[in-house]
Amino acid sequence: MGFNKVYKSAKDACEGIESGMTLLVGGFGLCGIPENCIAELVEKKINNLTCISNNAGVDDFGLGLLLQGKQVKKMISSYVGENAEFERQMLSGELEVELIPQGTLATRCMAAGYGMPAVYTPAGVGTEVAEGKEVREFNGKKYLMEMAFDADFAIVKAWKGDAMGNLVFRSTARNFNPMMAMAGKITIAEVEELVPLGELNPDHIHTPGIYVHRIFQGEKFEKRIEQRTVRQKI
Amino acid sequence: MAWDKIGIAKRIAQEVQDGTYVNLGIGIPTLVANYIPEGMEVELQSENGILGMGPFPFEGEEDADLINAGKQTVTLRPGSSIFDSAMSFGMIRAQKVDLTILGAMEVSENGDIANWKVPGKMVKGMGGAMDLVASAKNIIVAMQHCDKAGNSKLLPQCSLPLTGIQCIKKVVTDLGVFDIRDGAFHLVELAPDVTLEEVVAKTAGKLVV
Numbered sequence: 001m002g003f004n005k006v007y008k009s010a011k012d013a014c015e016g017i018e019s020g021m022t023l024l025v026g027g028f029g030l031c032g033i034p035e036n037c038i039a040e041l042v043e044k045k046i047n048n049l050t051c052i053s054n055n056a057g058v059d060d061f062g063l064g065l066l067l068q069g070k071q072v073k074k075m076i077s078s079y080v081g082e083n084a085e086f087e088r089q090m091l092s093g094e095l096e097v098e099l100i101p102q103g104t105l106a107t108r109c110m111a112a113g114y115g116m117p118a119v120y121t122p123a124g125v126g127t128e129v130a131e132g133k134e135v136r137e138f139n140g141k142k143y144l145m146e147m148a149f150d151a152d153f154a155i156v157k158a159w160k161g162d163a164m165g166n167l168v169f170r171s172t173a174r175n176f177n178p179m180m181a182m183a184g185k186i187t188i189a190e191v192e193e194l195v196p197l198g199e200l201n202p203d204h205i206h207t208p209g210i211y212v213h214r215i216f217q218g219e220k221f222e223k224r225i226e227q228r229t230v231r232q233k234i
Numbered sequence: 235m236a237w238d239k240i241g242i243a244k245r246i247a248q249e250v251q252d253g254t255y256v257n258l259g260i261g262i263p264t265l266v267a268n269y270i271p272e273g274m275e276v277e278l279q280s281e282n283g284i285l286g287m288g289p290f291p292f293e294g295e296e297d298a299d300l301i302n303a304g305k306q307t308v309t310l311r312p313g314s315s316i317f318d319s320a321m322s323f324g325m326i327r328a329q330k331v332d333l334t335i336l337g338a339m340e341v342s343e344n345g346d347i348a349n350w351k352v353p354g355k356m357v358k359g360m361g362g363a364m365d366l367v368a369s370a371k372n373i374i375v376a377m378q379h380c381d382k383a384g385n386s387k388l389l390p391q392c393s394l395p396l397t398g399i400q401c402i403k404k405v406v407t408d409l410g411v412f413d414i415r416d417g418a419f420h421l422v423e424l425a426p427d428v429t430l431e432e433v434v435a436k437t438a439g440k441l442v443v
Contacts, residue, residue, distance in 0.1 A: 031301050102365060172302075230291055
């Protein structure tokens with residue numbers, strides 16, 4: 001009885017994700033991606049997935065792993081193509097790609113989590129992004145109506161979490177994770193550290209547990225760096 | 235000698251005001267951070283969720299959880315803050331960010347910009363560029379005056395798919411500084427040793443001298 005949100009592994013937490021479903025996948029580049037759930041989806045060998053994620057990973061990491069196995073039917077992203085297999089599948093028509101502005105992507109998640117069917121944003125007015133969309137003028141400026149996302153599952157990654165599903169993110173690994181957590185019909189959170197109830201300061205929680213249905217501590221986090229840039233000590 | 239990339243970045247740095255929030259795009263705009271005058275306080279916004287972005291980390295101090303919008307490892311300055319992507323674009327849309335500096339493939343005399351897609355070539359996406367140009371109060375474009383084939387990138391109208399319309403206020407190229415208003419490029423300043431004749435010859439859009 002009770003809430004029972006804690007799962008013991010990615011395999012258990014990803015129960016019910018099936019071929020043909022739409023998934024929101026957190027992360028920006030390779031930063032803050034749900035590595036353990038992605039590995040499990042590869043293992044499950046499900047396909048025809050629609051993935052909503054800002055980026056599509058690299059050839060051998062992140063969502064690139066799902067692309068390698070031809071498990072993705074459609075990507076909805078703002079910036080893609082950091083990997084060769086993605087490019088090949090896109091150009092050959094095997095993979096459908098819908099490119100949308102980054103802020104629009106974030107806001108369509110936010111709208112879902114806030115219970116709003118649509119939002120108005122000026123991003124894309126006068127461009128091909130506006131094709132087929134309602135344009136409305138407010139105070140002399142044009143805006144596009146953008147619909148809230150409707151996804152079966154959201155898969156996110158947090159730094160710390162507790163059994164109630166409360167989440168705390170670390171640094172820029174926060175990115176799309178909080179609003180995707182809010183937008184899933186079922187939200188799965190993988191955390192680096194599952195802490196006892198009461199350890200997280202309620203004032204410091206980024207995502208309240210009401211938005212999180214399943215939580216587990218990831219087995220391992222590689223946390224790969226996409227562009228290692230440094231400066232020399234003088 | 236026309237300006238090189240560093241010259242363009244140094245010239246744009248002169249446009250940055252003390253006590254402002256600035257978003258820098260990838261490429262030449264990123265270099266601008268290195269030339270902001272000493273003693274000036276400028277807070278850099280990175281649209282993946284940072285205000286108060288600092289320089290690259292020292293070797294061995296990289297943090298996989300701390301990157302900029304170009305996915306490069308960075309640091310935070312004292313007084314910085316971290317937020318999610320919805321809030322990041324919220325502050326951009328609400329015009330809290332004072333200045334956006336970004337690159338372009340083409341700019342038109344009425345301030346349209348094209349910088350995300352070349353038909354027939356691999357399209358990587360617009361990232362945050364469409365959100366930034368649709369909302370920013372002040373936008374400066376940093377780019378070469380002509381493409382590699384020698385064609386002007388300052389045009390009567392853009393030929394490539396647009397990123398945003400009637401939004402660019404100023405363009406700094408290797409040849410000079412141009413304000414965009416009233417449907418024309420207004421020459422503000424020539425780069426060192428660049429002649430007016432050269433600028434006239436290489437500007438396809440309407441030029442006011």
